[in-house]
Amino acid sequence: MSKTNLIGGIDKFIAESIADVRAQAGGEPVLCALSGGVDSSVCAALAHKAVRDNLTCLFVDHGLMRKNEPEEVVSVFRDGLSIKLIHVDARERFLTRLEGVSDPERKRKIIGEEFIRVFEEEALKLGRIGFLVQGTIYPDIAESGADGKAVVKSHHNVGGLPEKIAFKGIIEPLKTLYKNEVRECGRALGLPDTMTNRQPFPGPGLGVRVLGAITADRLAVLKEADFIFREEIAAAGLDASLGQYFAAIPEQRSVGVRGGARAYGFTIILRAVHTSDFMTAGCARIPYEVLERVSERITAQCPEVSRVAYDITPKPPATIEWE
Ligand code: XMP
Numbered sequence: 154m155s156k157t158n159l160i161g162g163i164d165k166f167i168a169e170s171i172a173d174v175r176a177q178a179g180g181e182p183v184l185c186a187l188s189g190g191v192d193s194s195v196c197a198a199l200a201h202k203a204v205r206d207n208l209t210c211l212f213v214d215h216g217l218m219r220k221n222e223p224e225e226v227v228s229v230f231r232d233g234l235s236i237k238l239i240h241v242d243a244r245e246r247f248l249t250r251l252e253g254v255s256d257p258e259r260k261r262k263i264i265g266e267e268f269i270r271v272f273e274e275e276a277l278k279l280g281r282i283g284f285l286v287q288g289t290i291y292p293d294i295a296e297s298g299a300d301g302k303a304v305v306k307s308h309h310n311v312g313g314l315p316e317k318i319a320f321k322g323i324i325e326p327l328k329t330l331y332k333n334e335v336r337e338c339g340r341a342l343g344l345p346d347t348m349t350n351r352q353p354f355p356g357p358g359l360g361v362r363v364l365g366a367i368t369a370d371r372l373a374v375l376k377e378a379d380f381i382f383r384e385e386i387a388a389a390g391l392d393a394s395l396g397q398y399f400a401a402i403p404e405q406r407s408v409g410v411r412g413g414a415r416a417y418g419f420t421i422i423l424r425a426v427h428t429s430d431f432m433t434a435g436c437a438r439i440p441y442e443v444l445e446r447v448s449e450r451i452t453a454q455c456p457e458v459s460r461v462a463y464d465i466t467p468k469p470p471a472t473i474e475w476e
Contacts, residue, residue: 156331158291163334163341167199170326174203174286177324181283184276184320187212187238189226191351192288192327195339199326200286201236202342208286209237209279213271215264216244216372217358220380229348239279243271247360248369255365255404257476264357273317282320289325290335352397353431361476365404371419374458375402378421378451385450386425389443396428398437401475409459418459421451426473434468 159166174183185197187210201208210230214223223240231238250267254260276282314323327335332353339349355361362379363371379400386392401422409416423444428434448461464471 157334158329158331159334159337163337166330166334167202167338167341170199171203174200174324174326177322178204178207178284180207181321182279182281183208183284183286183324184279184282184318185210185286186272187226187230188356189218189222189348189351190288190354191332191335191339191349192290194226194229194288194344194348195335195342196286196288196327197230197236198234198339198342198344200324201234206237209239211239211241211272211275213241213243213268213275215247215268215271215358215360217247217264217360219354219359219383220376225347229345239275241271241275243267246271248367248372251360251367253366257361260360260367260476261357264360269315273315276315276318282318284322284324285314285318285320286324286326288327288335290327290330290332292331294328350393352395352399355474361474362399362401364401364475370457371402371404374419374455375400375421377455378402378458378461381450381454382423382447385443385447386439389440391437391439391443394427395437396426396431396434397473398423398425400424403475407460411456411459416459419455419457420460420462421455421458422462422464422475423447424464424473424475426468428468428473431473432468434473436465436467439463 183200183204185200185208187193187197197210212226227238227240230236247264247267250263251260254263330338336349359372359375360367363375382398382400386398401424403420403422405420406417407420409418425437425439426434427437444463451461452458
């Protein structure tokens, strides 16, 4: 059974939330940080129903999203829903700041800080903003540091709230919902399945899947390999049954043979897990034929890759992400 905080059904929730957001905004301009993830996407769609042209979405493209996802954000929100969307191409900026940084926590911190910096710079250009609308959901509040457990990874999506922007307050229309309800809400608002069914994706994005110091070449290879993996998982009809699945790329190269010659290529690690709460996870028993097809396609379409490995470790002792 899925968890629920919804009383009275999704349509009632949506109607009440639209009225609430409209009342809270009180005719002032509203800004939304759109990341392309489920929560911020649903939040933006809902806020748009409430305040229409008073909503501006700011999408900071840090270059660490999965292949095709930035384009999808623009096409769904700007072209499809006619929402005012500012698409900031900050790819170079993030790569430059991350150059030579290999510690995962440091990478997370830089990505979070840089995100806020870019967000603030762009938001300041907009002039007066009344409210910030955020896709905070119930587990974000329930899990934020109340249990006193040791921090394994600092899971900040962004580095905090922008301090340089003077806004009257924050509107959080999804804060009583669990993830499954947010997805349901997104479907009811007419968002495409590709967006409402999106897997959890770490805030620092592929920044923690390009292991060690991030380089443009490994990032590009990872995007392709990850895309192929996702395509094959979907083609095999496995996507809905998996908690999370993705590719990662370590720094370590490995020896391969290509065209009869020695090739010292990249390794791609595939990871797919079953999980209900992401606190523990089991390795998914993906059929060998699917894994073989993924490996064949990755090595054929990404000549820089000479080896593909499948991670069979549960959590614990491993974590879901490699970093
Ligand atoms: P781990 O790797 O700790 O991941 O088993 C558990 C879940 O958290 C996601 N994850 C993150 N999410 N910022 C996030 O918003 C992060 O820095 C981060 N690191 C891991 C991971 O994808 C999985 O769903």
